[in-house]
Amino acid sequence: MKQGNVLLIGRPNVGKSTFLNNVIGQKVAITSPKPQTTRFAIKAIYQNEKGEIIFIDTPGIMKKTEDNLSEKINKKTLQALNEEVDVALYMIDHTRKRDFEEARVLGLVRQIKKPKILVINKIDIQEKSYLPQYKFLEEEFPDxxxxxxxxxxxxxxxxxxxxxxxxxxxxxKKTKNLNPYPVLNLDAKNFIAELIREKVFLMMGEEIPYTTTAIVDEISERENGVMYIKARILTNNERYKGMLIGAKGRKIKEIGSYARKEISLATGKKVYLDLTVEVDPHWVEIYL
Ligand SMILES: Nc1nc2c(ncn2[C@@H]2O[C@H](COP(=O)(O)OP(=O)(O)OP(=O)(O)O)[C@@H](O)[C@H]2O)c(=O)[nH]1
Ligand SMILES: [Mg+2]
Structure with a gap:
């Protein structure tokens, strides 16, 4: 059988995690239209009659920025590049112009001395395309x-x-995956925290997701069979906390209810989600 590690690399938002989820057939990595939704490398296993692929989904590389969040996230991708990789999938989004950020990613891809495949994603979108700007890459990438x-x-x-x-x-040599799901490097607490963070990315305006993270403190099964989850959204200042809670607590309720439904669907259990918002200006240093 065939087996190996396959790296997914590309700018933020090109669709790396969407690709991973749809190949695996279930959600293993959260996705959203906001850049750097993925914050650390996610390893997930795909198996079929030919063998198995361990996909390594990475955070999209961002332009150098002043805030230490994106720098810290960029580093996680650079670390993943140093891991054992058998094939790299370099994903681009033809609906966005080539720019400095793309050049930076290409520079990194060039350092990978393994077979590479150029993957042009989002071809369902025809109206807006900068495909000619990416044409030159076809000389460099045989596939x-x-x-x-x-x-x-x-x-x-x-x-x-x-x-x-x-x-x-x-x-x-077949991998014995002891996890109940195909993600290899996330336990249940971290996986549920990711699902909660996804809802924050999807339901809050531009700047807020980047000031937040989600932490799951407890998962336990109650006597009545209900899965009890205690979780917190951390943000770095009071103003954002207020926005996350919303008028009369409406926003946090909405985020919680959306997350709860998905956790319930994923686990097949009734879920009680106890979700709060806290200010912690140091979460980036502590939790990332
Ligand atoms: N139309 C269209 N949209 C897509 C496609 N693939 C992904 N998207 C959308 O593009 C956005 C970004 O997708 P993600 O999978 O989160 O992108 P990513 O490359 O993992 O992004 P980061 O984790 O931030 O690096 C989401 O809104 C997806 O729904 C596609 O093939 N067609
Ligand atoms: Mg992603």
Whole structure:
């Protein structure tokens, strides 16, 4: 069988995590239209009759910025590049112009001395395209695939090609995944915290997600079979806390209810989510 590590790399928002989820067939990485939704490398396993792929989804590399959050997140991607990689998927979004950020990612991709595939994502969008700006890349990358991660278009030929490029290993090397889900490097608490953070990314305006993180303190099963989860959203100042709570606590209720429904669906259990908002100006240093 074939087996290996496949790195997903690209600018923020190109659709790396959407691709991962749709290949695996369930949500393993959170997604949103906001940049650097992914904050650390996520490893998830995909298996079929040909073998197995350990995908490493990374945070999109951002332009150098002053705040230490994005620098810290960028570092996580740089670390992932130093891990053992058998194939790299360099994903681009043809609906966005090529720019300095893209050049920076390309520079990193060039340092990877392993087979690489250029993946042009979002081909379901036709109206707005800068594809000619990316044409020159086709000389550098022998393998080019145009896909739609969201609409699941042309994914199979890409996966087939990945398997061709992966090394052959003996059947007994098969990964024994003890997790109940395909994510290899997140436990239940961290996974649920990610789902909560996704709702903050989806339901709050531009700046707030970057000032927040989510922490799950407790998961326990109550006698009546209800899964009790105690979680906190941390933000770095009082003003954001107020916005997260909303008038009469409406916003936090909305975030909680949306998160609870998804956790319930994912676990097949009734969920009680005790969600609060706290100010912690040092969460980046502590939790990332
Ligand atoms: N139309 C369209 N939208 C897509 C496609 N793939 C992803 N998106 C959207 O693009 C946005 C970003 O997707 P993500 O999967 O979070 O992107 P990412 O590359 O993981 O981003 P970071 O984690 O921030 O680096 C989301 O709103 C997705 O729904 C696609 O094939 N077509
Ligand atoms: Mg992502």
């Amino acid at each position: 080019v695939f145009q896909i739609s991660a969201l609409k699941k278009l042309h994914i199979k030929p890409l996966i087939d090609r990945v398997f061709q490029l992966l090394p052959e290993v003996k059947e007994d």
